[in-house]
Amino acid sequence: MSRRVVRQSKFRHVFGQAAKADQAYEDIRVSKVTWDSSFCAVNPKFLAIIVEAGGGGAFIVLPLAKTGRVDKNHPLVTGHTAPVLDIDWCPHNDNVIASASDDTTIMVWQIPDYTPMRNITEPIITLEGHSKRVGILCWHPTARNVLLSAGSDNVIIIWNVGTGEVLLSLDDMHPDIIHSVCWNSNGSLLATTCKDKTLRIIDPRKGQVVANNFEEPVALQEMDTSNGVLLPFYDPDSSIIYLCGKGDSSIRYFEITDEPPFVHYLNTFSSKEPQRGMGFMPKRGLDVSKCEIARFYKLHERKCEPIVMTVPRKSDLFQDDLYPDTPGPEPALEADEWLSGQDAEPVLISLRDGYVPPKHRELRVTKPNILDVRPPSGPRRSQSAQDSPLSQHTLERLLEEIKALREQVQAQDQRITALENMLCELVDGTD
Template sequence: MLVQRSVRKQELAVHIWHIPTSGLESNISSPEYSLPQFDKRVENVLFHPTTEFILSIAYYDTIKIWDILHQKEISCCQGATDQLQSTTWRGDGSMLASSGKDRVVRLHDPRAPHKAALECNGHQSAKDSRIVWLGDTDSILSTGYSSSRIREMSLRDVRAFDKPVKTQQFDASTGILMPLYDADTRMLFLAGKADVSIMYWEVTNKEPYLTEGLKHTGALHGAYHHVPGAAQEFHSDLFPDTRSATSAQTIEAWVTGGNAALAPLSLDPGKRHAPTLEASALIK
């Protein structure tokens, strides 16, 4: 049975919930498990991208890595000198990146914690920022504000971390741009609070690095695209493989240095099957 989990962020607490594959048949009033209360407000909570039951929790200037199956802390990443604003996992789960109010972008090795592995100056305003690792690549993208309060995004290569390979500025709107990245199509979606449009950007590993595509404004009431060719044929070029939802390795394997990739999952309806999870692996 596939188990979906949600994490509720409420000030100083993090709660773990089970949602059955079949959906909710009644209201759930009590969490399955609650982590020990933190001494500062929880800012960001993320599941590990490839390993079941590992959770990263950012609160103020600290990131804790938590094993929710055995209900214990794995490690603690520090180094920030002010409030963390955003965190992100590398696609293979080997590294974390963070941005914060101290205007510094950091890379963290969650299995060799305490001090950041690398750090560099980020966006020049402390107003707000967001960061996203672009899948399994060596690139991270952050959004924030310049010293003159102009919204901008910066693309960095972690192998040459000090200087962005590309910075794109936008406008003086007050809503932070939220970056959402689709690793299958290498498309970046940007939208901000109170914005009336969603921007689409293609990300590549060579000049010009960031290419603006469509910009959608207003409500979308369905869309239709006609694909030339046989109507019954599955077009793998339009619907590339994605990543499966089945855990790639155990917690113990990850803690001891494993970096297993998720198996590819075909979107062809004729090849898909529902993922399973052993009942013994569920949180009791």
């Protein structure tokens, strides 16, 4: 008598559960723009949602813990002159977010830890280079301040946000509208999809398509996508891919393995209301004490609802097998190192003791000055006595001065943080 062999997997019983009503974010006017982005971005500190706004484009940023009814006068992030089409949090700074707009620009914003009193209207930097609407944004996973944008001009631009410079422009790769772009894990390659129904693997630094002949799929899964576009979210730590249909009311999830048939259907989370967009929490923002392996932020017409994916376990101990070390907030490379050809895997962190987001870190933009690279004019003067090396005493005095100034700056930083926290408490107390 033959026995059916059941495939062994710790993720076979993953189940989804919507958060309780008081853990949702209510009274949010979610954007009605017909665009295929997720309209929502989330990190361990903040939830950002593209919203309806008169006279331009805007999105709202809420502290993750600020659940419940959102005040109709809650400050927005405004500055674009046309609808915002995509937003993406920087993976290396939880206070920095980029927005792309129908107005052809990308803006990068610094979000304070406290709730501001007025709309945030001044970006850190505005990036201008596209000739048509910009609908796709994606930060580099391992290099500091490297941001990718793709527009309806069929061009991909890779920027150094720290200087405002264009690092690379890929303008002859796609004959039609680009539908999606993503980096691989170390940011050495891009995968793109296009209206011409071709998937391309691109080496951006060489400016070459290195693969696009995918005639025979490794695995084929039939899906009912009559309602609209599928938003895929992949978790490399668990090898699970989640497919969220925009306009659909379900999240289907599959485990990917190295052996045939490669793709294994796990389950479907269904709810009554269709989703207008979806945010996906980075692994470091999850609650490991509850065996949470994924968390989605589902957009309704007037609210955002967290949906938690959990592996059922009885033990209260940290589950090592569910939580391998995962990418943390530190970049592995500088922008110029990546541009010169270096690659590095993400800097990993352990989630054993949970993750606590660092305090506010400011992104400083230093635009290059062409005068800085010019050689000095006029004849070179000969070395005189006043150019002689510093004496040991002078050097020690300067070092002491630097140390004192550094301590002074540190003390001022602590004072600013304390005042910001006091302001936050005062504002929260008046809500």
